[in-house]
Structures are given as C-alpha cells and as structure tokens.
Amino acid sequence: MQISMTVNGADVTSEIEPRVLLVHYIREVLGLTGTHWGCDTSNCGTCVVLMDGQPVKSCTVLAAMAAGHDIRTVEGLASGGTLDPVQQGFMEEHGLQCGFCTPGMMLTARALLDKNPHPDDAETRQAISGQICRCTGYATIVRSVQWAAAHPAGTGLDDTAAADTDTDTAVPDVTAETEDTEVKA
Amino acid sequence: MTVIHDRQSNPAAGDEDRPIGYGRIQRKEDPRFVRGKGHYLDDIVLPGMLHGAILRAPVAHARLVSIDTTNALAHPKVVAVITGKDLLGLKLAWAPTLSADVQAVLVTDKVRFQGQEVAFVVAEDRYAARDALELIDVEYDVLPPLVDARKALDVDAPVIRDEIEGRTDNRIFDWEMGDKAETDAVFAAADVVVSQEVVYPRVHPAPMETCGAVADFDAVNGKLTLYETTQAPHAHRTLFAIVAGIPEHKIRIVSPDIGGGFGNKVGIYPGYILAVVGSIVSGRPVKWVEDRSENLMSTSFARDYIMQGEIAATRDGKILALRTHVLADHGAFNATAQPTKNPAGFFSIFTGSYDLAAAHCSVTGVYTNKAPGGVAYACSFRVTEAVYLVERMVDILARKLDMDPAELRLKNFIKPEQFPYANKTGWVYDSGNYEAAMRLSMQLAGYEDLRREQAEKRERGELMGIGVSFFTEVVGAGPRKHFDIVGLGMADGAELRVHPTGKAVVRISVQSQGQGHETTFAQIVAEELGIPPEDIEVVHGDTDQTPFGLGTYGSRSTPVSGGAVALVARKVREKAKLIAGAMLETRPEDLEWEKGRWFVKGDPSVGKTMAEIAMGAHGTIALPEGVDGNLDAEVTYDPPNLTFPFGAYICVVDIDPGTGQVKVRRFIAVDDCGTRINPMIIEGQVHGGLTDGVGMALMEIIEFDEDGNCLAGSFMDYLIPTAMEVPDWETGFTVTPSPHHPIGAKGIGESATVGSPPAIVNAVVDALAPFGVTHMDMPCTPARVWAAMQGRARPPI
Numbered sequence: 018m019q020i021s022m023t024v025n026g027a028d029v030t031s032e033i034e035p036r037v038l039l040v041h042y043i044r045e046v047l048g049l050t051g052t053h054w055g056c057d058t059s060n061c062g063t064c065v066v067l068m069d070g071q072p073v074k075s076c077t078v079l080a081a082m083a084a085g086h087d088i089r090t091v092e093g094l095a096s097g098g099t100l101d102p103v104q105q106g107f108m109e110e111h112g113l114q115c116g117f118c119t120p121g122m123m124l125t126a127r128a129l130l131d132k133n134p135h136p137d138d139a140e141t142r143q144a145i146s147g148q149i150c151r152c153t154g155y156a157t158i159v160r161s162v163q164w165a166a167a168h169p170a171g172t173g174l175d176d177t178a179a180a181d182t183d184t185d186t187a188v189p190d191v192t193a194e195t196e197d198t199e200v201k202a
Numbered sequence: 203m204t205v206i207h208d209r210q211s212n213p214a215a216g217d218e219d220r221p222i223g224y225g226r227i228q229r230k231e232d233p234r235f236v237r238g239k240g241h242y243l244d245d246i247v248l249p250g251m252l253h254g255a256i257l258r259a260p261v262a263h264a265r266l267v268s269i270d271t272t273n274a275l276a277h278p279k280v281v282a283v284i285t286g287k288d289l290l291g292l293k294l295a296w297a298p299t300l301s302a303d304v305q306a307v308l309v310t311d312k313v314r315f316q317g318q319e320v321a322f323v324v325a326e327d328r329y330a331a332r333d334a335l336e337l338i339d340v341e342y343d344v345l346p347p348l349v350d351a352r353k354a355l356d357v358d359a360p361v362i363r364d365e366i367e368g369r370t371d372n373r374i375f376d377w378e379m380g381d382k383a384e385t386d387a388v389f390a391a392a393d394v395v396v397s398q399e400v401v402y403p404r405v406h407p408a409p410m411e412t413c414g415a416v417a418d419f420d421a422v423n424g425k426l427t428l429y430e431t432t433q434a435p436h437a438h439r440t441l442f443a444i445v446a447g448i449p450e451h452k453i454r455i456v457s458p459d460i461g462g463g464f465g466n467k468v469g470i471y472p473g474y475i476l477a478v479v480g481s482i483v484s485g486r487p488v489k490w491v492e493d494r495s496e497n498l499m500s501t502s503f504a505r506d507y508i509m510q511g512e513i514a515a516t517r518d519g520k521i522l523a524l525r526t527h528v529l530a531d532h533g534a535f536n537a538t539a540q541p542t543k544n545p546a547g548f549f550s551i552f553t554g555s556y557d558l559a560a561a562h563c564s565v566t567g568v569y570t571n572k573a574p575g576g577v578a579y580a581c582s583f584r585v586t587e588a589v590y591l592v593e594r595m596v597d598i599l600a601r602k603l604d605m606d607p608a609e610l611r612l613k614n615f616i617k618p619e620q621f622p623y624a625n626k627t628g629w630v631y632d633s634g635n636y637e638a639a640m641r642l643s644m645q646l647a648g649y650e651d652l653r654r655e656q657a658e659k660r661e662r663g664e665l666m667g668i669g670v671s672f673f674t675e676v677v678g679a680g681p682r683k684h685f686d687i688v689g690l691g692m693a694d695g696a697e698l699r700v701h702p703t704g705k706a707v708v709r710i711s712v713q714s715q716g717q718g719h720e721t722t723f724a725q726i727v728a729e730e731l732g733i734p735p736e737d738i739e740v741v742h743g744d745t746d747q748t749p750f751g752l753g754t755y756g757s758r759s760t761p762v763s764g765g766a767v768a769l770v771a772r773k774v775r776e777k778a779k780l781i782a783g784a785m786l787e788t789r790p791e792d793l794e795w796e797k798g799r800w801f802v803k804g805d806p807s808v809g810k811t812m813a814e815i816a817m818g819a820h821g822t823i824a825l826p827e828g829v830d831g832n833l834d835a836e837v838t839y840d841p842p843n844l845t846f847p848f849g850a851y852i853c854v855v856d857i858d859p860g861t862g863q864v865k866v867r868r869f870i871a872v873d874d875c876g877t878r879i880n881p882m883i884i885e886g887q888v889h890g891g892l893t894d895g896v897g898m899a900l901m902e903i904i905e906f907d908e909d910g911n912c913l914a915g916s917f918m919d920y921l922i923p924t925a926m927e928v929p930d931w932e933t934g935f936t937v938t939p940s941p942h943h944p945i946g947a948k949g950i951g952e953s954a955t956v957g958s959p960p961a962i963v964n965a966v967v968d969a970l971a972p973f974g975v976t977h978m979d980m981p982c983t984p985a986r987v988w989a990a991m992q993g994r995a996r997p998p999i
Contacts (some may be wrong), residue, residue, distance in 0.1 A: 036329070045328075050245035051238015053461065056494040060917035063410055089239035104236040108228055111886050115716025116235030117410040117461030123236065136259035149917070151410050151462045152716050154889030155925040187309040 020084040020142035024049070025093025035081050039073075040064040051120045062148030065121035066090045072125045073103035074147070081177070091120035094127065102165040103127050110202060113163030114152035121148050126162045134164050213496035222729045222945050223943060226882040229721045230735070231714075231756065240459040243414040243431050244491045246638030252281055254471060254480050254490040255331035256499070257321040257338050259313040262349070262571040262910025263360065264342035266309050266320075267627040273337040274323060279330035283338065284322040284476065286310035286757050294479060295438055297445050300469055300688060303374075303536035305574060307472040311365055313342065314534035315573050316498030317911050322476040324484055344765075347571040347910035348372065351531035354568035363533055364568045372569040374536050378551035379627040380562035388523040392514035393896040396602050399593050402587045402980040403570075403896075404506040404531070404904040406914075407579035408497050408922060409715070411461025413501055414491035417477035418667035421485060425452045429473055433463045433713050434753025437690055439745045441470055446478060463715030464894075465578030466502055468539045468755050484721060499915045502539070502575030503904055506531040507549075507587045513595040519605050521614045523560040526591060530567040534748075539686040539755070540583050541692065542895035545966065546965065547678050550627035554592035555674045555848060556614040569806070570774050570912045580891060580955035582677050582890055593671040593960035594977065596744045597967065601976055605672045607964065608649060615672075618917030622941075629676060630848040632940045632948075633876070638671055639936045642670050643850035644870040646934050652854060660972060665857035666968025671961035672851070677949035678761025678844045687752060693840040694758075695749025696775050700833040702820040704813025706731070707739045708770070711751020712763040714742060717951055718883040719759060723767050726945065730771030731778075731812055732798020749836060757847075760879070761940075766839035768944035773835035778819075781833070782810040784826045785818045845940045845948035847875040853961040857969045862988030864900055864966055869958070870932045875950035876939040884950055889931050891954025899962035903981050 024047060034142055043052050043066065047196040054076060055063035064075040067089040094101045103126045106112065113119040122145055129136055129144040136144065141162045142155065150158065230657050233838060234240050271283040284306035289295035292660040296304040311318045321338055325331035353359055354372040363369050389395055416429040429632050432438050435455040443450035460467065473490045480488035492501070508529040514522045530546065532538055540547045546565035553561045596614075600607040615636040616623050623631040644650075652668050659666045683690030697709040708727050714720065724738035738773045741747055751763060775795065782800035783790035786808060793800045793809075801809025810818070810912040819833040820826075854868040871888055873914055878884055939946025959980065966982045967975055978990045987994050 022937050034329070041328070041979075046246075048247075049238065050242075051240070051726060052245070053242070053411070055461075056917045058494065058916045058918045060412060061494075091236075093962070095237065100236070108232040111229070113235055113409070114718065114886055114890065115234060115460060115462040116231065116240045117242065117716075119235050120238050138930070146924045146926045147924050149410065151408065151464065151922070152890045153886055154890055154891075154893040154931060155928055156930050158884060159925070159930070163963050187227075 018081060019042050019079055022083050022085060023087045025089055033080055035079065037080045039075040039078040039080045039083050043075060043202045049092050053120060055117065055148060056121050060149065062121045063118050065124050065148065067124050067128055068132065070128060089124070091123060094123060102168040102170055103130065103162070105168065106161040106164035110160040110164050112158040114154060118148060118150040121157055122150065122158055126165060130166055131161065136162065204593040207709055208658050213882065213990055219495070220790050222725055222877060222879045223633060224725060224728060226880060227721065227735060229718050229726070230724065231720050232717065233334070240415050242411055242459050242461055243429060245418065246416045246419055246429050246458065246489070248416065248487040251489055252324050252326060252480065252484055253328045253331045254477055254488050255323050256319050256476065257323070257335045258496065259309065259316060259318040259320050261313060261344055262316045263266070263344060263345040263347040264313045265345065266312055267341035269321060270339040271321065274334040276326070277330065277334045277337060279326040280323060280334045281326065282480060283323040283334070284308065284479055284483065289479065289643045290524050292479065294446065296474060297470065297475055297707045299574070300539045301536040304541070305535040305537050307475050310471060312345070314362055315571050316910055317496065317573060318337050319472040322480060323489055324480040331468050332352050337838050349570060349572055349906050349908060349910050351529050370435050373841055374532055374567035374569060375545045376564065377545045378562065378564035378567050379704065381560060381626065381755055385560040385562035386548055389512065389514045389525065391989055392522050393517040394515045394602060395512060396595065397510070397512045398595065398598050398977050400509045400511050400591050402505040402507045402509065402590055403980055405902045406503050406904055406920060407464035407466040408498060408920065409462030409464050412492045412494060412497040413467060413471055413473065414476040414489070415477040416487060416489045417481040418487040419478065421471060425454065426478060427456065427476070429456045429458060429676055431460055431467045432457045433467045433715060433755050435685060435743055435745050436711055436750045437752055438470060440690060441688065442915055445475065455712045455745045460713070460715040462578035464580055465504065465755055467715065468578070468753070469502060469537055470576055473499055491726050494917060496903070498920055499912045500573050502537070502578040503533065503573055504575065504581055505580035505587060506576065509587065509591045511591050511595045513599050515603070517611050519603050519610050521556050521558060521596070522597070524556055524592060524595065525562045526552060528563065528565040529560055529645050530565055531570050531572065532567050532576050533572040533574040534569055535574040536567065538576035540577050541687060542689070543684065544583065547577055549588045550593050550673065551583040553625045553627060554589065555616060555672050557616045557620065558626055563627065566712045572906060580894060580952035582675055582889060582952045582956060583679065585675055586956045586959070589673040589956050590960050593673065594963065597964045598976060603948060608640065608644060611670065611672050612637060625794050629843065630843060631674060631944060632843055633938050634674065634846065635936060635938045636672065638846060639848060639850040639872045639874050642934050642936060646789040646872065646932060647851065647852040647868070647870040663859065665859050665969045667855045667857065667965035667967070669853040669855070669961040669963065669968055670709065671957055671964060673957040674846055674848045675949070675956055676844050676846055677757035678841055679756050679758055680844050681842060682840045689753060690754050691991065692762070693838050694751035694766045695762040695836065695838045696763065696770040697749050697836040698770045698834060699810065700816040701772060702817050704733065704816045705737045707740045707741060708767060709748045710763050710767060711749050712754040712759045714754065716949040717754070717887065718880065722879045722883060723764070726764055726767045727771045728981045730768055731775060757951040759942060760947050761845045762839060762841050762948055764839055765841055765944045769839055770837045771837050773837060774833060777829065777835060778812060778815045778833060780826050780829050781819050782815050785810050785815065785823055829850035837911025842942045845876065847873065847944060847948040847950055847953055849957045851874040851952050851957050851961040853960065853965040853967040857966065857971055857987060862984040862991065864955070864982050864987060866896055866929050866962065869929055871954060872934040872936065873953055874936040874938050875952060875953065876937065876943065876948040877946035878935070878937065880948060885933055887934055887951050892931055892958045893923050893928050895958025895962055896928050899959045899980050900982050901927070919928045
C-alpha cells in the first residue's frame, strides 16, 4: 500500500506492506537509525518518536497508521542548525551513556517541556516512566531535562559547532521554577 | 558535600580539585548520540545484505525427532534454512565455550533449554525471515526436565549432557578455596555461630540493545568481516579462528557503538556463528539481530547461586571466620565467562572487608535445563554473589548479637595500615581506608537521626528499614601468570601515535559499551602528555585497527587498559625527551618536563612543546643515536595485581504494611576507586549500578515453572526499574589510590551493582524485624514481602 506522511518537516511517500511497524519504516525505509528498537512488548520506549507532537512508541504503531500525520524523530530535534536545549541538556548533565535510550528519552522530554515548560522532578520522572534506561540510573536524565527547562529553545548551541564548544555547566534557576508554578499545565 | 581526600602516599592521586586530564569534561561520544548519529549494530546496512532469524525450542528438554524445512525453503524470499545436521557437516554444530565446555550452535540430538537454537533461516528481509520460521515443522519427543538445581545431583535426576561419553550425572565441577580444617577449628571454638541459606536468584543483564551480528564473508579473498555486539573483539577473533577454521589474519571483528553490555556481550552466541555460516552459504552479508525475548531467554543470565553461609564470632562482636558451600546453577552448557583457573570466578573474595582468622568456601556447579551463562551483569566474576553473602551474614550476625550493623562492621574492618592485606583465600588487597568511607557514608546519611526516626516510626507501626553494606571489589583481571580466558592472558595493549601537528591517536584493546572510554582514555593521555583531550582520538572496537587485548568486562578497562595507556604515553614522553634534546642541542638528562613541554633545567624559556617535538620527529632534524623517526610507541600491560575498590552504602526503605510494597526512599553511596579520572563519568557509573541493585533486590528474577518454561521471557515479566522506582542518588567519595597502578586508579564500573543489593535487602529485612523476619531472598517484590510478613517466605528457583 502507498502511504504519505511528514517526517521531520519533509513529505515522504512510500510503498509498504500494511504490517510494517513504524519503527522499521523509519529505520529501514527512511534510513533514520537514531530511533531504536529495544523490546518486543512495548515497554522500553527506545523507539519513541513524536506523532503530531505526542510521544508514541513507534514499535506499537503501524507505518500505515502514521499516514497523514506529522512525525518527528531525533534527527529532526535540532532545528535551523541549532541543537534543541534538550539535546544540549543531556550532554551538559551526563544524561546518557551508551546512548541507546537517548533519542526516545529526549523526544519525550521535548514533548513534556512543550506542554509544561517547568516540570518538577516528579513530573519529569512520571513523563519518562514509559522508557527504560540501563546505564544512567535516571537522576542525570532528570537533571538534563531541568537544564533544558532552564534554557528555552533558541538559546542552544549552533549544531555545526556543538561538538567543539566547551560551554560552562549551567545550573537550573530554582527560583524561576518556583515563580512559574502557576503556569504549569 | 563533605569530601575526604585520603591521598595516602601516592602523589598521583587525583580528586575533584586536581583530577586527571581535565577531570569533569563533557563526553566526546555525546554529540553523535544526541543527534541519532550513533552507529549501532542494527544500523549497519551492506549491499545485498540478507536477514537471519532463529527458530527456537518451545520446550526445555526433548529429543529432536525430525525437522522438515521444505515449506520454509519454498518461501519466495527465503535463501537458506540451516539445521543442526548441516552444521555437523561443517563441524560447527558445537562450539567451545569460555569454560572449556561446548555449547550446541543448533540442536542436533536433543533440546536442553527452552529457547535453544534449532534452525536458522536466511531471507531477503527481516519480516520474511520471521514468516519462514512458522513454516518449519519440528517433531520433539519431550523428556522430563531438570529445573531445580537442588535436585541436579539426585540419582534419579535426568542426565542433561548425555552426549558426553561416560557422563552419568549433572555435576560440572567442585572447587574450593581457603583452609577447611583451620576454618572448622575456629568455628568449633567460637562463641556464636550463625547459619543461613542465602539465594542469589537468576537475573539477566538485559542491555537495551540486544545482541546481534552482521557477517560479511568475502569468498574471493577469504576474509570474514564480522560486525558484532561484542565486549571483547580480539578474543572473539581468536575464537572464531579456532571455531570456524578461518585464518586469524583473515578475520576482522568490528564492534560498533554498543547499546549497553553489562556482561551480556562477552561470549560468542550461536547467532553470531549462524550469521557467519549464513554469509558463507549465501555468498552475501547476513544480519542477525535477536529480539528481547530471545535475549532474555537464551543469552547469558547472571547469578543463580544457592549459598549456605555460616559466620563465627565472639560474643562481643569480633568476627572470626566465614564458611560457605555454594550450589551453582549453570544451565545446560557451562558457558560461564571467567578466567580458566576460576570456575567460580572470584567468589573467594567472600571474606569481604573484614580481618578474619579463617575462611573456606566450596562451590559445586551443576547442569540444569536452562540457558547457559552465570557471569554477567556487572558481577566482576561472581563478586556480586560473594559480597551479597558476606554482607547478609554480617547483618544476620548483628541481629543475633543485638549490635548495630554499622558498628559491627566498623569493629571488624581491615585497617589502613594492614594493606597490602593478604586474605585467607589468597587475595592481596592493594589499599583501603574502610573506616573513613564508612564514617563519611554515615555522616551523609545522618545515620543516628535515621535510627531515631526508625524507632519513632516503629512505635507507630510504620515499617522503615535502614540497610548498610560495605564491600571490597576485586577488578582488573589480571596478572597473566594467574589469569587467562581460554588460554589468552588477560593483558591489554595500547598504541599511541602523535601526528606531526601534535594531535594524537591512541588505539586501545578494550571496548566501551557506554562507559565513556573515548573520553576518559583521552584524558589519561592528556594528563601524561599535556595534549588537550579534544586533540586525542581514541580508537577501539576494530581488530584490524587496534592492538590485542581482552576487552571490557569485570571493570578491567581502567585497571588494565588504563594502565597500558598511561605507560604508552610515558614511553612517548621519553622518546619526545630524546628528540627534544636533539632539537635543543642539549643532553636529555638536562631536560625537565612540565605538562606538554620539555625544557632546559634552570632555563624554562628554552624548551620544545609536544607539537614542536612531533614535527621534529617527523621532519629532517638529525635524530639521536638509536631513535627512529615519528613520535609513537606501543605497550602491552600485564598488571602486577588486581585493584580493590571499595564502598560504603546505606539504604533507607519504607514498606507499605498493607501491600508489602518496598519504596527506596534514600540511597547514600560512598565509593573509593582511587584516583578519579572523570568524576562526572564515575558518578554516572555509580548511578547506573545502584539502579541495577534496586532491580535485583526488588524486581528482577528469571524463574522457571516445573516444566522448564522460562517465566520471564519479556519485559512484561522481567521488570526493570524505571525512573519511578529509584530515588535521586546521594553519592560521596574518598580517594585511596592503588599503589601498583600507573595512575593510582582502580576500576569502578561494577562497584555499585555489587554493593547495592545487600544494602537494599538489609534495609528490607531491617524494616521487617517487627515480624521476626531475619532473612528474605531477592527479589523483595510486594508479594514476597507480604508472604515474609506472614512467615511464609520461600526461596526462589
């Protein structure tokens, strides 16, 4: 069957079998291998992508079901040559080790921050609870999301220069978070 | 945070203020991973690549009657179907394991565990390969399975390995360490003796990325390129040369970015061999990637030790001796990964952190109808089990003596001045200041306040527990004369080349699976040569590109490969000195080193930087006698001893008395791994290991039913902590360098996984004291805690 969707802002059209999972479509047909596959029971969340801004486990969505929708993968997280603050936060706060869960974690974090710009630790943990990380013990992931919350979009690194830039470790502004409590979703 | 820097006599000691090679720097690996530009096994696509899938046994023990592959072969997208009979012809039906046993690649005679490999399909795409599995007809004659290791040596137990000539039982080995007579004598005279069966149940490392391989056999030049999820690429190359009969120089193993290993990716699995066979048979590259169920059911499990522990002491709390017998369930094939002379790994470190008069342990390994494995999941070769046993026994003794468990430990620690300390089972601990770490941990926890809070809560019927554990690790195998894996000495090579413009590349034999080697090994070179870490490329994971070595597991990278890298950098520094002498027209002995530069003694303004020396080494200057051009060196490092990092952990749990649910409220971890290379990365290693501890203590277990069905074959049943089950970790550290290590560094990667389960279980048992509970086996799930409160806890199988 023929399907069309938007992936990271670009329109794509493909001929696929109806049974093909979105995770395999993204990885093998589109060649976007940042999205990973870590289990077969929809528990691990390494395959999380954003569908119309909502995190979904792409192993549990047929590619055909994504037709007509807007998909965003880790490869589309940086925009206009600038890293998403979430990406920078994960580097600043050591929120990744082997890197396998990282793309899914970051996309969920992005969706969380879009809805709730200043989540507290408990809200952050709740948001990523559909995703397993075997390396970090989660605390630094929570700190990474807090870092991103303290650095709004557009203030991130130039993507092309990020690898070589040594930025100072920034600490989230706790006071600002407290003041913003009432605007939480 | 209070920090104790116990620098002892080693001036090389690093700390937060003066770390090795720039200390807390961001990782060089991160930029690609946060962009989705990592390069993992399943990301590899080669021209013409086919996909393999494995048909697995539905039962635990059965004669193979027949396999009919006709329908599968008729599938339009299927290229080949390989069975055990095909492999017999190639002499590949059985492969040697890391424990001098053999393991079936595909079943030829009978199935020995559920999930065992029965046939291999090679097809045009991933989905078609799976379709074809459904088209294979297999007839089995089901046999009674052996599930309970306690019954493995019964006379009427089914003999699992009846293919071995003359074998009539399921005993794999008997092994012992320590002086039995001396230990028995101390026990006989002791005031107090406490016994307890302590089970460390079967768990699984479950890395987020499963195991896989892409095999590409080039029939024209006879070269096999094998991309694999392996923690030990060089050892795999040698083993493939031996197993497959391909000359070693015609094998290239590439270990790409690995999505976590945790010991799961040390051994050679049938799938890797089948991918190679598939590529040879089809003439095309073949990819095999297992799914999660296959990973949990068939790849290396961890633990599964049934330990009968005994501890002897005086009435006032002087611990005198420990003894234990272990029944070790190794599954159907002994594929345990450990040094050849250590069939129970380093379990004999079970004397722990205490100065004992005597100790003895014996271990009996048995076959059962389960997947092979044993050593995995950050165990440091059975140190998890050893530490768990001693730390449970000490806690049980504390209860018996009505002493505070922290006080009992403090009373019995090996003292700083006793190092190097020879324990009663043959280990020589390198260094330690246990009391300092324990006091720091208690201070960070507010230990006295916690005990007061607990007393108040008990008055109100609330269940709060405080668990203490203190561990001594043994990592960095190891000296060649004592340690080898299938005959390969456990040394590691390093090659360092400084380019003409002063940038460097260091090639190492170990293989990161997320531990940050690309960053920290550059930091070691940076410290030694004064070249900034960003100017140093770390190359690993490709056997055509790197020196020989044994790989990353057992927290051995820093102790062994880290030592190699420091030494190779010093060798380059010495060569640079000779070249600088020639450039400055002065005798080398008149030169002095400051980070990154050789200069003339007494005249610091006259000198040459590493970049200038590197250009000189590649240029046209007249080199000194005996110095060849270029600025490079290589070493193989054979460590004189292992390293013995240690830690003091305190865990606080709250238990819901109505449901038995355990909540880890706080966890305080003080670790001492000697000189710290990158404090940020160390903290991350500790956090990850503590989470393993919560998983094992409270959630994770691979159980089997009486028919041998694996009851934890997916993440629906094999529960791993999410962000909701773990607290924000509290960490601290002391620094007691390893005196024998080139930079004073010890391994750290597995410490937290080793040290945390006893702290958590000790806390749970402490919380359940009002119910008279003195021990319970992991995992302390709500159901099991609830049962323990009713006095009906049972050990797991």
